[in-house]
Amino acid sequence: MTYSLTQLAADIRETLKADTNPTAKQKVCGLVSKALLDKAFVATHLKDRTQGAHPREVLYEDPELGFCICGHVYDGTAKGSPHDHGSSWAIYGQATGVTEMTDWRIVEKGSGDQPTLVEPLKTYTMNPGDAHLYDVxxxxxxxxxxSVRLIRIEGKNLDHVKRSNIKAK
Ligand SMILES: [Fe+2]
Structure with missing residues (x-):
């Protein structure tokens, strides 16, 4: 049986209703992995984008808890800058392709106009089926x-969240 978006949303709701600690979010990673490994789920929700369309699509936004299930379809190569997700957490799930992910350590907390300085901590590969939590x-x-396709869960819709000012040291 295929894993539907409705069922994924319901399972995440149930998990986060019970608790929102890191263990609960790790459970959500397991649910995301299940969706990532479901070929029908990926084919249905991570379709090719039309020319010029935004790579991120909000597939589901929970009216009560605020979390979002997003589908990302990225073409070509890219090098991301170190960033956080402001007051939100996020789960990155790899559906197709490979992401080389780097975690960074904060060496100096910024304030005012001063950016937070970070240095790389570890780099690892995310392959199809892998889901990783980035807590607040x-x-x-x-x-x-x-090119890659991702399912990303946002603790709250990142369209409305201000990111921190972060710079590599
Ligand atoms: Fe991110």
């Missing part, structure tokens, strides 16, 4: 050598 305040940067 975690800094990461994704690189890709080719």
């Amino acid at each position: 305040g975690d800094v990461h940067s994704p690189n890709r050598d080719a």
Whole structure:
């Protein structure tokens, strides 16, 4: 049986209703992995974008808890800058292709106009089926050598969240 978007949303709701600690969010990673490995889910929700369309599409936004299930379809190569997700957490799930992810350590907390300075901590590969939690305040940067498709969960809709000012040291 295929895993539907409705079922994924319901499972995430149930998990986050019970608790929102890191263990609960890790459980959500498991649910995302299940969707990533479901060929029908990926084919249905991570379709090619039309020319000029935004690579991120909000597939579901929970009216009560505020989390979003997003589908990302990225073409070509890219080198991401280190960033956090402001007051939100995020889960990155790799559906197709490979992401080279780097986690960064905060060495100096910024304030006012001064950016937070970070240095790389570890780099790892995300392959199809892998899901990774970036909790509130975690800094990461994704690189890709080719096109990728992702399912990303945002703790709250990142359209409305201000990111921190972060710079590599
Ligand atoms: Fe991110």
